[in-house]
Amino acid sequence: MLNPLAQELNNALSGSIAEPLFSELGKRIFFPNGIIAQSGEAKKLGKTANGTIGMTVIDGHPVTLEAIKKYAPELTDAELVAYAPTAGNMELREIWKEKLIQKNPSLKTKNFSLPVLVPGLTAGISYIADLFLGQNDALLAADPSWDNYALICETRRGASFHQFTLFADGKFNIDGFEKAVKKEAETGFVRVLLNFPQNPSGYSPTKDEAEKICQILKAEAEKGVKILAISDDAYFGLNYEQDINPESLFAKTADLHKNILAVKIDGPTKEDFVWGFRSGFLTFANPEMTEDQYNALIKKLMGIIRSSVSCASTPGQSILVKAIKDPVLEEQKLNFKKILEERYRIVRDFIDSHSCSKLEPLPFNSGYFMSFYVPSKKACELRVKLLNEYGIGTVAIDEKTLRVAFSSIEKEKLLNVYETIYKVAEEL
Incomplete structure (x- = not known):
């Protein structure tokens, strides 16, 4: 029997593209009204005293050892050692959404969620697999692919990992991709993960190839097939040739069809050269999802985060807020x-x-x-x-x-x- 909070989120997402794509875990998961939620309320309303969070506090601030503080003198105690919100530093999330539009101008008029901060892009991929990939499902990706995809899909989630040959005649294998998508679509569902610039090949599609990829997905969506289109944008922006499609595929799939739930996995780890910060983002898009539905989907994601790592590290997020706002x-x-x-x-x-x-x-x-x-x-x-x-x-x-x-x-x-x-x- 489902937890009432899970059922409440499922009800909020009823009729959305997310509903039929959920794994069994995706259906069951919820963000509990426990310590984190109650601490959030107390942070706003607990003016007399806040006895909700397990931190040592003096004069309203978390204590910081001088042996720690001296290595990060520009961060406040809260920016350095306090727990971060489950979905990440709100200011950083809002800044990242603004940056997504700057880097992908076509997103300006499209309907997409506030990004959620996750502890690295690998975690982001794993969380999406938790939500949308069950033992009877399959994930489609390129051959060759980053080895972690198969580890997450097959070993961790017990799902099937299907691949299409990435190249043919020195170009992106459009025909092979189309055949693979059509094969997946026979089940009524397509869950596809495309990674550009691609690891391990270092390839990004041309403008024409990107358009054809989207046409293939849209053609199946128009037949009623439910599609999860995941864009792993770990190396986004590192393009070295003029004919490369300048925007993420997410910008194209965001409003491609009502039967497509687009997911963007990205972050500063590669884009801003801070690999060890382990800070990534998950962003959702669909032309018909409402703000309430996005919030419900994000709460499910927060349940996944809360039940695994609880929250991402605070110092990296604090530094990123300051760095991204720095004009240099x-x-x-x-x-x-x-x-x-x-x-x-x-x-x-x-x-x-x-x-x-x-x-x-x-x-x-x-x-x-x-x-x-x-x-x-x-x-x-x-x-x-x-x-x-x-x-x-x-x-x-x-x-x-x-x-x-x-x-x-x-x-x-x-x-x-x-x-x-x-x-x-x-x-x-």
Whole structure:
């Protein structure tokens, strides 16, 4: 029997696109009227005394050890050590929504939720899987894909992980994607996760490819198929070629059709070069969802957060609020992006002017990585030989895919690294 609070949220979401997509956990989950909710009320109304939260307070402020405080002198005690709200620092959430519109101007006229802060993008993907992926469901993603997708989908959620071949003839495999979507649609549902710039390939779709991807999804939605369209935008904005679609696919899927629930997973970890802050965001969009329905869906997400990590770390959120409002931030980010693009150009020039009979570079134009297809299916052997004999670290995504993160290799070393990769591959 469902908890009354869960039923209340389900009632609020009745008739929305979220309702048929929920997993059994998604149906059961709710945000309890417990310590966090009651503390929130007391924070507003408890003027005499607030005995709701487990913190040590003096003169109305949480205490902070000097050994901690001295390393973050510009943060107040609350900004440094107090618990953060379950859905994240409200000011940061509002700022991030404004930034989404700045980076994706077409969102300005579209109906989407306030972003919810989660402890990293991996957590965001995991929470979406909790809400919308059950044991009888399937998640569609590219081949190759980041290995964490399968771990979350298959191992953690017990669902099926289906893949389509990402490339054909040196381009995004539109035909393969369409066939895979149509196959999923036979069940009445499509749950698809697209990640651009893609990990591990480092590819982002062109404007034409992005349009065709959306046309394929819309065609199935018009037949009554319920679609969960997840955009993993971990590396958003790191584009190095002119023909790349400049906006997130989320901006296109946000109002594509009433039968599509669009989800954006993004955050400052890569965009703002703060990997260890573990701060990500989840944002929902659908042309017919109301504000009340968004709030109900967010409360379910808050229940997932509360029942796992309770809340994300406070200091990172506090620093991000200040940093994003700092006028020098964008200029500093641009400098780092130039460094990444310079490394990309070196790798691009090498790949375009060299060949290796044992390796096939996958298309790449953005992000942190590029990958090789290894026809011999000896990617693991190649990785080990490069590491043990030449001290070069790479990642074997699977037996046929070797990923190289040019983002973490200084430009002076890049040519030697790639020459060595080609040499060792030929030897194998």
